[in-house]
Amino acid sequence: MKLTLKLLALGGLLAITAAGSTAALAVDKDQVIKDRQALMKQQGGDMGGVKGFLDDKNDQATATAKATDLVDAIKKIPSVFPPDSGGPNPDGKYTAKPEIWSDAKGFSAAVDTATEKATALLAAVKGGDKTAIQTAFSDMGKNGCGGCHEKFREEIKK
Amino acid sequence: MSAAPGTCRAADSAAVARGAYLAAAAGCDQCHTDGKNAGAAYAGGRVMDTEFGAIVTPNITPDRATGIGGWSEADFIRAMRWGIAPDGTHYVTAFPFPYFAGLTDSDLADLKAYLDSLAPVSNSKSAGAASLALFARARAAIGAAIAANIAPSSPPSKDDKIVRGSYLTATVGHCGDCHTPLTWLGAPDVDRYLAGSHGGFEGRRAPNITPDEKTGIGSWSEDDIASLLKDGGTPDGDFVGGSMAEIVRNTTRLTDDDRRAIAAYLKTLPPKVFTKNN
Numbered sequence: 001m002k003l004t005l006k007l008l009a010l011g012g013l014l015a016i017t018a019a020g021s022t023a024a025l026a027v028d029k030d031q032v033i034k035d036r037q038a039l040m041k042q043q044g045g046d047m048g049g050v051k052g053f054l055d056d057k058n059d060q061a062t063a064t065a066k067a068t069d070l071v072d073a074i075k076k077i078p079s080v081f082p083p084d085s086g087g088p089n090p091d092g093k094y095t096a097k098p099e100i101w102s103d104a105k106g107f108s109a110a111v112d113t114a115t116e117k118a119t120a121l122l123a124a125v126k127g128g129d130k131t132a133i134q135t136a137f138s139d140m141g142k143n144g145c146g147g148c149h150e151k152f153r154e155e156i157k158k
Numbered sequence: 159m160s161a162a163p164g165t166c167r168a169a170d171s172a173a174v175a176r177g178a179y180l181a182a183a184a185g186c187d188q189c190h191t192d193g194k195n196a197g198a199a200y201a202g203g204r205v206m207d208t209e210f211g212a213i214v215t216p217n218i219t220p221d222r223a224t225g226i227g228g229w230s231e232a233d234f235i236r237a238m239r240w241g242i243a244p245d246g247t248h249y250v251t252a253f254p255f256p257y258f259a260g261l262t263d264s265d266l267a268d269l270k271a272y273l274d275s276l277a278p279v280s281n282s283k284s285a286g287a288a289s290l291a292l293f294a295r296a297r298a299a300i301g302a303a304i305a306a307n308i309a310p311s312s313p314p315s316k317d318d319k320i321v322r323g324s325y326l327t328a329t330v331g332h333c334g335d336c337h338t339p340l341t342w343l344g345a346p347d348v349d350r351y352l353a354g355s356h357g358g359f360e361g362r363r364a365p366n367i368t369p370d371e372k373t374g375i376g377s378w379s380e381d382d383i384a385s386l387l388k389d390g391g392t393p394d395g396d397f398v399g400g401s402m403a404e405i406v407r408n409t410t411r412l413t414d415d416d417r418r419a420i421a422a423y424l425k426t427l428p429p430k431v432f433t434k435n436n
Contacts (some may be wrong), residue, residue, distance in 0.1 A: 018387060041395065043395075044394065044395025044397075045394055045395055047391065047395060047397070048395045051385075052389070060288070137389065138388055138389035138410065139389075140389075140398050141389035141390050141391050142389050142390050142397075142403070142407065142410060143405055144391040144400075145390070145397030146397045146398060146399055146403040146406060147388075147402065147403070149398065149399020149403060150399045150400060150403035150404065151399075152399075153399045153400070154362075154400065155362065155363045155400060157356055157357075157363050
């Protein structure tokens with residue numbers, strides 16, 4: 001009888017500890033996902049800033065600032081995908097695929113590609129030739145942003 | 159340019175060029191290339207996950223043993239329009255021949271001229287289905303027999319741009335293959351043409367591309383649509399991924415005019431609502 005009580009108490013303690021640690025992880029994960037969403041939106045805004053220059057809506061100085069920010073933002077991508085942080089974004093539209101972690105080499109390569117294309121885009125923006133900027137912009141959109149989204153992001157089925 | 163073995167005439171380089179453009183627009187190389195394993199373009203071997211089971215795409219280079227070398231124009235037309243192989247067997251609609259049925263005679267001839275101009279590649283990976291879900295096959299056959307149209311028939315537009323956009327969307331681009339939901343019989347639901355699907359290509363969700371304001375692309379301008387087709391960008395700064403990234407690799411090869419034609423056409427569609435039943 002005493003042994004059973006001890007076991008029950010131990011079980012209870014373990015359960016509480018486990019629940020506690022899960023709760024702690026859940027808070028962190030939510031924040032990571034929020035940060036991730038914010039970083040992605042920031043990059044979207046940067047691309048929008050470059051497009052604005054192509055569409056004659058803003059000037060080269062603005063486009064240069066945005067393109068510079070884009071290169072910096074991409075460097076932060078690995079930091080918003082720590083292990084065990086898969087899950088849907090706050091909009092509930094997309095989810096990070098498990099391949100991000102199971103194919104870490106592939107994910108890293110996709111980040112490298114995005115870095116490369118964003119760097120090329122910045123150079124083009126600084127050069128000022130709109131044809132060259134358009135080419136670099138499309139390349140970044142399709143193969144930098146799109147290349148990663150194609151393999152590592154999934155729409156959530158409703 | 160020397161004549162390919164088995165043909166009586168030299169390839170018409172203008173036809174080959176037009177065919178190359180069509181192949182890019184239709185994205186033939188996307189399905190018919192084993193991209194995962196760095197396979198040769200158009201040599202087939204890509205494994206598609208379909209409702210019929212896993213299907214391996216065929217080799218459409220002019221290799222005589224493993225490709226479509228030696229096919230006559232009639233063979234090619236029959237395959238593209240009716241889904242019937244030269245040996246009389248039927249393709250399942252994983253190959254979107256109901257859409258290609260609308261291709262013009264001259265476009266089919268140009269497409270064949272282009273494929274015939276490719277270097278023959280031998281690909282011994284056997285094409286076809288490893289296992290076919292019999293029920294899915296029967297269902298599709300019944301559905302295809304009943305369904306007369308895959309796009310709503312409407313009086314031909316007087317605007318050449320819209321006519322071109324319609325051809326590129328409904329036929330060449332076979333956009334409905336993903337973006338039109340299916341009826342319970344497995345045929346495209348014409349009443350919800352391009353209204354989005356919960357289980358389109360390889361089971362993935364395809365959005366509503368009719369001009370519904372809330373659930374479709376009603377708030378998008380023609381420029382927004384043409385932009386997406388060029389580089390995958392959306393008006394809110396996103397860039398498409400998933401299956402659409404692959405499609406952008408086709409549409410990026412179109413001319414600006416053709417992308418704008420598609421955009422203009424999409425804006426003329428009746429707006430449909432994307433519901434959980436799509």
